[in-house]
Amino acid sequence: MVSAVRDPTGFLRAEYEELVRADLDWKLRVLDGPSAPWSVVDGQRVLMLCSNNYLGLSNHPRLKAAAIEAVRTHGAGSGSVRPIAGTMDLHRELEERLARFKRAEASLTYQSGFATNSGLLPQLVGEGDLVVSDELNHGSIIDGVRLSRAERAVYRHADPSDLERVLDEAERHRPEYRRVLVVTDGVFSMDGDIAPLDRIAALGAAHGAMVYVDDAHGEGVLGEGGRGIVSHFHLSRDRVQVEMGTFSKAFGVVGGHISGSRDLVNFAFNKSRTWLLSGSHPPAVAAACLAAVDVLEQEPEHVERLWSLTRRFKKAMADLGFDLGRSETPITPVIVGESSLAKKLSQRLFELKVFALPIVYPMVAKDKARIRTIMNAALTDEDVGTAVDAFAKAGRELKIL
Numbered sequence: 001m002v003s004a005v006r007d008p009t010g011f012l013r014a015e016y017e018e019l020v021r022a023d024l025d026w027k028l029r030v031l032d033g034p035s036a037p038w039s040v041v042d043g044q045r046v047l048m049l050c051s052n053n054y055l056g057l058s059n060h061p062r063l064k065a066a067a068i069e070a071v072r073t074h075g076a077g078s079g080s081v082r083p084i085a086g087t088m089d090l091h092r093e094l095e096e097r098l099a100r101f102k103r104a105e106a107s108l109t110y111q112s113g114f115a116t117n118s119g120l121l122p123q124l125v126g127e128g129d130l131v132v133s134d135e136l137n138h139g140s141i142i143d144g145v146r147l148s149r150a151e152r153a154v155y156r157h158a159d160p161s162d163l164e165r166v167l168d169e170a171e172r173h174r175p176e177y178r179r180v181l182v183v184t185d186g187v188f189s190m191d192g193d194i195a196p197l198d199r200i201a202a203l204g205a206a207h208g209a210m211v212y213v214d215d216a217h218g219e220g221v222l223g224e225g226g227r228g229i230v231s232h233f234h235l236s237r238d239r240v241q242v243e244m245g246t247f248s249k250a251f252g253v254v255g256g257h258i259s260g261s262r263d264l265v266n267f268a269f270n271k272s273r274t275w276l277l278s279g280s281h282p283p284a285v286a287a288a289c290l291a292a293v294d295v296l297e298q299e300p301e302h303v304e305r306l307w308s309l310t311r312r313f314k315k316a317m318a319d320l321g322f323d324l325g326r327s328e329t330p331i332t333p334v335i336v337g338e339s340s341l342a343k344k345l346s347q348r349l350f351e352l353k354v355f356a357l358p359i360v361y362p363m364v365a366k367d368k369a370r371i372r373t374i375m376n377a378a379l380t381d382e383d384v385g386t387a388v389d390a391f392a393k394a395g396r397e398l399k400i401l
């Protein structure tokens, strides 16, 4: 008898301990109270520089009031999956309001962004099709593409000429592909750079390919009033057929969504297994998301504030001599090199009351370990000064500056 049979779960501890030995295990920090500019993390009051809550909406009074009211009127849960008995007026209203905000014919919400990509991509393409993907796309896109059983080709990060090469090659060698889909993140979460979606959309059109953009980090940040990357580049919806996003980042709540044509939405909700087979959002979630759309429409100052703080922070950090990579958005990586140095810097920053996590190999290249900071519209100018001072002090102590 091999030992695996006597102890079928022995790998659980063995693999976990391997991660701990390599210092690659997640050590969870715990927030006591809301995600706010100053949050209590592991019992310490610290400046929050690593939440995706770009506009401070997760703790906005209008979102909180809407969630509480929806519990009173609609209860704690929805009772079902969307297609059976889990579609409430709140879900429909959210989809209508979101479509109006996005200036699309129709929108559809999912339980999460992950459920959107992993549920919809395998329906848009399948065996005999080709997916062309940016090499740095999000894991939920990668998993969705795997589930599809379509062939996959990868192009160099944010490089339209390499995308063109891949599309040309596909046309030459396999003219019989049923469908071709180009998929990209809108804003890349590790570097904060923006996909050249204008050129990607033009190439898609020239090659008869669908274009799918995952704008999780562009919404609430880019475009008119935070409408996202399609608005940022003024693109027409017949060039970018699927605009996907999430309510878990700038919108401050949770949930995924797509916007596009009515045909897209009708297809998506009849086909996506994550949508058909998994419970719908509790009323409080749908109502809070609705309030977030209202706030974005009625209080554009949050997006303006986000950008003015972002510019202030980037300038101060660049003046100090930090390497901020290729960021063009409120995601600002502070690249330091070795993984161990990034971890030490994060630890020292925490002692100085600034909370920003290290991103290390294998998430980024071995010599590109970094602290990833994300600016937040709810910070004061003084908070930004506090963050910069902490980086300056820790950076000098660790001889990064």
Ligand SMILES: *Cc1c(COP(=O)(O)O)cnc(C)c1O
Binding pocket: 112, 113, 114, 115, 138, 140, 185, 189, 214, 215, 216, 217, 246, 247, 248, 254, 255, 256
């Ligand atoms: C966060 C993220 C997702 C997942 O969204 P959730 O709603 O949190 O599941 C998908 N794609 C990208 C690019 C993301 O950054």
